[in-house]
Amino acid sequence: MQEEAVDNEVTEIRISGYGGQGVVLAGQLLGKAASLYDNKSAVFTQSYGPEARGGASCADVVVSSAPVDYPLVSHPDVLVTLFQEAYMKYRPMMKPGGILILEPDLVQVKKDEVPHHRVPATKIAEGLGRKIVANVVALGYLVGITNVVGREAVEECIRATVKKQTIDLNLRAFDAGFSLAAKERVAS
Amino acid sequence: MTPATAPAIDEHPRVISGDHFMLGDHACAEGALAAGLDFYGGYPITPSTEIMEHLAERLPAVGGTFVQMEDEIASVAAIIGASVAGARVMTATSGPGFSLMMENIGLAAIMEVPIVIVDVQRASPSTGLPTSVGQSDLLQVRWGSHGDYSVIVYCPSSPQECFDLTIAAFNAADQYRVPSFVLMDEIVGHMTERVVVPPQEKIQRVYRKRPSVPPGSPEFLPFKADEDLVPPMAHAGEGYKVHMTGLTHDERGYPSLTAQTHEKLINRIVDKVRLNADRIVRYELINTEDAEIVVVALGCTARSARRAVARARMKGIRAGMLRPITMWPFPQTVLKELAGNGVVKRFVVPEINLGQLCREVHRHTALPVTRLNHPGGAMITPDQILEALEA
Numbered sequence: 001m002q003e004e005a006v007d008n009e010v011t012e013i014r015i016s017g018y019g020g021q022g023v024v025l026a027g028q029l030l031g032k033a034a035s036l037y038d039n040k041s042a043v044f045t046q047s048y049g050p051e052a053r054g055g056a057s058c059a060d061v062v063v064s065s066a067p068v069d070y071p072l073v074s075h076p077d078v079l080v081t082l083f084q085e086a087y088m089k090y091r092p093m094m095k096p097g098g099i100l101i102l103e104p105d106l107v108q109v110k111k112d113e114v115p116h117h118r119v120p121a122t123k124i125a126e127g128l129g130r131k132i133v134a135n136v137v138a139l140g141y142l143v144g145i146t147n148v149v150g151r152e153a154v155e156e157c158i159r160a161t162v163k164k165q166t167i168d169l170n171l172r173a174f175d176a177g178f179s180l181a182a183k184e185r186v187a188s
Numbered sequence: 189m190t191p192a193t194a195p196a197i198d199e200h201p202r203v204i205s206g207d208h209f210m211l212g213d214h215a216c217a218e219g220a221l222a223a224g225l226d227f228y229g230g231y232p233i234t235p236s237t238e239i240m241e242h243l244a245e246r247l248p249a250v251g252g253t254f255v256q257m258e259d260e261i262a263s264v265a266a267i268i269g270a271s272v273a274g275a276r277v278m279t280a281t282s283g284p285g286f287s288l289m290m291e292n293i294g295l296a297a298i299m300e301v302p303i304v305i306v307d308v309q310r311a312s313p314s315t316g317l318p319t320s321v322g323q324s325d326l327l328q329v330r331w332g333s334h335g336d337y338s339v340i341v342y343c344p345s346s347p348q349e350c351f352d353l354t355i356a357a358f359n360a361a362d363q364y365r366v367p368s369f370v371l372m373d374e375i376v377g378h379m380t381e382r383v384v385v386p387p388q389e390k391i392q393r394v395y396r397k398r399p400s401v402p403p404g405s406p407e408f409l410p411f412k413a414d415e416d417l418v419p420p421m422a423h424a425g426e427g428y429k430v431h432m433t434g435l436t437h438d439e440r441g442y443p444s445l446t447a448q449t450h451e452k453l454i455n456r457i458v459d460k461v462r463l464n465a466d467r468i469v470r471y472e473l474i475n476t477e478d479a480e481i482v483v484v485a486l487g488c489t490a491r492s493a494r495r496a497v498a499r500a501r502m503k504g505i506r507a508g509m510l511r512p513i514t515m516w517p518f519p520q521t522v523l524k525e526l527a528g529n530g531v532v533k534r535f536v537v538p539e540i541n542l543g544q545l546c547r548e549v550h551r552h553t554a555l556p557v558t559r560l561n562h563p564g565g566a567m568i569t570p571d572q573i574l575e576a577l578e579a
Contacts, residue, residue: 032209
């Protein structure tokens with residue numbers, strides 16, 4: 001159907017967790033990589049208002065090969081949840097057949113959950129020496145699984161965005177997530 | 189006074205030329221800097237606060253002056269004063285603060301002081317929904333202060349336009365000596381998207397006309413207009429004798445409390461925009477060449493409408509869109525042309541209020557106008573607009 005063609009150009013992504021996990025930075029990196037380093041268009045929005053202070057928070061990115069018109073994420077094609085409360089809150093909104101990526105050490109899935117991707121982002125980040133880059137590990141995994149933006153685009157974006165002394169750490173975190181996704185793709 | 193061109197410290201360029209992934213509110217602030225903002229006086233309020241926060245850091249760094257005022261009434265008073273002294277000025281607010289500004293907007297209008305006010309609309313009236321979208325200040329921005337006066341109002345629907353139209357607002361305010369407005373909404377202010385900032389030399393700045401005679405010259409009349417109905421502006425402290433008052437005044441600026449003076453002055457401050465409307469008006473047309481149904485939408489709602497029109501086309505519905513970029517002056521000439529072209533059968537007007545834009549559309553056409561309203565708190569979706577196009 002032609003009508004679907006319009007919407008298929010658009011990928012709605014929600015990265016969710018709790019305040020301090022860096023979901024906003026992950027979303028900004030993704031949107032910025034798509035629109036400045038990958039010839040795509042992207043709109044980034046974040047949860048705003050009282051709910052953004054404590055509890056579940058989210059970063060939304062709409063990516064498209066054409067200019068993005070409607071800017072909001074209503075039913076994510078890709079949902080990343082790094083925290084139980086975020087999983088509970090945002091899982092029902094995910095598009096049927098969408099890609100679910102979660103942090104298994106922080107999210108307990110419901111019994112009848114569909115097949116999904118389990119990324120121990122926090123443990124991987126700890127292995128790299130800093131727990132705070134779990135967000136970028138998750139971002140690397142998301143990019144590796146979905147191909148929504150090119151790997152080089154995100155790497156270039158990281159170099160241009162994060163503090164100079166953390167560029168290397170963030171690139172390693174991104175690579176760790178990306179490589180894990182690549183391995184899983186080969187395995188399946 | 190030309191602090192706009194004062195040397196900026198290298199690490200803090202006034203114009204950050206290049207491609208950015210930027211928040212709408214920040215793009216507005218950067219547009220103001222690029223336009224030569226010298227003075228910002230404001231009071232923070234959601235969802236405009238990011239504009240003020242951004243300028244609190246950026247403006248002093250490029251040699252400008254930033255003042256947090258005690259409220260929104262004082263904010264407009266402060267920027268009026270700074271503008272009279274020669275500065276390029278701005279303030280930003282949202283609904284409740286905007287209501288407080290109304291009195292001094294009239295003062296700027298009658299004294300013909302160029303000022304730029306940004307209103308990032310949220311769901312209203314009163315405190316309403318502070319963090320959620322609204323588009324219900326479309327008429328207040330035109331008619332909110334008492335009396336007859338004219339304003340110029342730009343409605344961005346993307347962060348790029350927040351940048352571009354803020355520059356346009358500065359230029360229009362100075363060119364016509366009027367209050368000009370950037371009428372944003374929460375969605376546009378709080379979304380982050382690609383913004384291209386051009387090289388500084390590509391950014392056009394229009395400045396107010398200045399007196400052609402030296403200070404002290406007996407023939408100088410501060411409110412004597414040229415043919416374009418706009419008087420050249422002398423700045424405080426330059427030595428010109430200028431009396432500024434909210435009372436009806438003659439060409440000397442002195443109160444002249446007669447019906448004749450009032451008629452002359454008020455007609456002129458209204459006509460200087462009305463008679464130049466075709467030069468000021470901006471709009472965008474999409475697929476209107478053969479359109480039978482035309483959506484009229486602005487701000488964030490135009491983004492939903494764009495999607496709805498594309499989908500309708502794929503279903504064989506001949507839909508198009510008129511997007512007013514200036515809400516005031518309203519693009520009435522093009523609307524009348526569309527209404528009279530024999531092809532358009534009706535208009536659809538989605539807006540986040542209970543019927544303000546559609547009121548203006550109604551005034552210029554006898555064709556049916558389908559309203560699609562929401563009082564605020566959520567965007568109107570492409571699905572809802574598509575449904576109205578199919579009905």
